[in-house]
Amino acid sequence: MKQVQSIVLAVYNFFVGDPIILTGVLAFFVIVGLLAHAMNASAGLGAGIVLIVGVILSLGLSLYRETQPKKK
Amino acid sequence: MHVILFAPDWVAGSASFLASAVEFVEALTIVLVVGLTINWRSSLLGAALAAGALAIIVAVFGVSLVKFVPIEVLRLIVGVILVMFGLKWLKKALLRYSGRKALHDEEAIYEEEQAALRARGELNTQKIDTFGVVTSFKSVLLEGLEVAFIVITFGLAGNGPLAKTSHAAQVAQANSLISAVIGAVLAGALVISAGALVRAPLARVPENTLKFIVGIMLTSFGTFWGGEGLGINWPLSDLILLPIIAVYLVTSFVTVQMLRVPGKPQAAKPAAQG
Numbered sequence: 001m002k003q004v005q006s007i008v009l010a011v012y013n014f015f016v017g018d019p020i021i022l023t024g025v026l027a028f029f030v031i032v033g034l035l036a037h038a039m040n041a042s043a044g045l046g047a048g049i050v051l052i053v054g055v056i057l058s059l060g061l062s063l064y065r066e067t068q069p070k071k072k
Numbered sequence: 073m074h075v076i077l078f079a080p081d082w083v084a085g086s087a088s089f090l091a092s093a094v095e096f097v098e099a100l101t102i103v104l105v106v107g108l109t110i111n112w113r114s115s116l117l118g119a120a121l122a123a124g125a126l127a128i129i130v131a132v133f134g135v136s137l138v139k140f141v142p143i144e145v146l147r148l149i150v151g152v153i154l155v156m157f158g159l160k161w162l163k164k165a166l167l168r169y170s171g172r173k174a175l176h177d178e179e180a181i182y183e184e185e186q187a188a189l190r191a192r193g194e195l196n197t198q199k200i201d202t203f204g205v206v207t208s209f210k211s212v213l214l215e216g217l218e219v220a221f222i223v224i225t226f227g228l229a230g231n232g233p234l235a236k237t238s239h240a241a242q243v244a245q246a247n248s249l250i251s252a253v254i255g256a257v258l259a260g261a262l263v264i265s266a267g268a269l270v271r272a273p274l275a276r277v278p279e280n281t282l283k284f285i286v287g288i289m290l291t292s293f294g295t296f297w298g299g300e301g302l303g304i305n306w307p308l309s310d311l312i313l314l315p316i317i318a319v320y321l322v323t324s325f326v327t328v329q330m331l332r333v334p335g336k337p338q339a340a341k342p343a344a345q346g
Contacts, residue, residue: 014217016156018163025155029148029298036303047304048295052316055295056323059159066163067172067331 020062028054081244081251084226087293088255091222091286094279095215096263102211104267105185110204117200118208126216134224134249144301150225151298157221158290165284166324170331219256222290227252288324292317 016022032051039047099119107115137146167173189207227249296313299306306312 015153015160017160021156021159021163025152025159029152029302032299032304033302044305045307047302048299048306048312051295051299051302051304052319055155055159055291056320059163059323060327062159062163063166063327063331066167 018062020065021058024058024061025055028058079247080254081248083289083293084248085251085255087226087286087289088219088223088252089259090282090289092219092256092259093263094282094286095219096260097279099212099215100263100267101182102185103208104271105182105189106204106208108271109186109189110201111199114201114204115208118205118210119212121205122209122212122216125213126220129217129220130223130253133220134227137224137228146228146301147297148301150228151294151296151301154225154290154294155298156294158287158292158294160287161283162287162291162320162324165280165287166327166331168280169284169328171333172331222286223249223252223256226293284324288317288320291320 012022028051031054032047035047035050103115103119106118141149164173228245292313295316296306296310
């Protein structure tokens with residue numbers, strides 16, 4: 001069990017290593033997926049803009065957390 | 073019988089080249105330390121074993137992913153992972169540009185690793201040294217995995233789906249993968265030649281700039297491919313990548329200005345990873 005945990009952790013650290021980026025990007029991909037599904041085949045620039053804004057927001061939040069003084 | 077002509081995919085090739093250059097510089101530092109401190113046989117054996125392992129990873133995953141995963145699903149998964157991976161690189165680069173994180177210093181890492189090996193009592197002999205082989209293998213494999221990931225993703229999600237027929241798509245995909253591999257090999261050859269010439273860590277390579285450029289490319293292509301995987305019909309087709317890149321570039325420059333610590337010099341000290 002410990003080995004599985006360490007493998008999952010290593011994969012997570014390799015690809016992301018940041019919980020805000022992980023949840024932010026996944027959440028916006030789900031939102032845009034639902035949006036695209038609701039708009040059928042016509043999902044265009046609007047859905048794309050939502051995705052880009054989501055990516056920027058995730059980066060911004062992660063940087064904000066990184067630059068805040070750490071609580072002891 | 074089909075004749076397949078190789079047409080380079082410049083995007084896959086250049087992304088792979090830039091990312092590989094950064095990772096090769098980092099791996100070279102450790103290979104140099106092991107070579108000079110223990111011996112070259114152990115160091116080069118470890119590096120060669122790792123290069124072989126990486127080639128197998130690219131071949132196995134590259135071929136099996138193309139064969140078994142539908143391209144729409146592949147693009148969505150690749151897009152999501154590329155965005156996360158790109159943001160990870162971009163975040164580090166922005167923190168370093170703004171002076172909030174120390175710049176990667178290959179010379180300092182080199183000195184630190186050399187001191188650690190000497191402290192272990194490693195001596196320069198001609199015998200194959202297991203510790204030296206493992207140290208060299210680990211560093212090349214770990215740094216190379218990121219390159220392998222970029223080569224596979226850019227190789228597979230490249231031009232293929234834009235092609236009109238399934239044969240044309242296969243040819244385009246093969247071209248992208250070959251271009252990505254060529255980019256990585258060229259970067260490796262360049263960095264290894266430079267390292268062999270100077271026999272010292274390549275401290276003057278603008279690692280942060282390369283990391284920033286690759287971070288922007290990965291995030292932009294990830295957004296584009298991920299969006300296509302979700303069913304977004306981007307206007308202007310793949311030309312939409314230019315405004316996406318521009319948006320991320322402008323955001324990055326604004327972010328660096330906002331994060332910049334006034335009057336604080338960008339101190340360079342060892343940073344173990346990335």
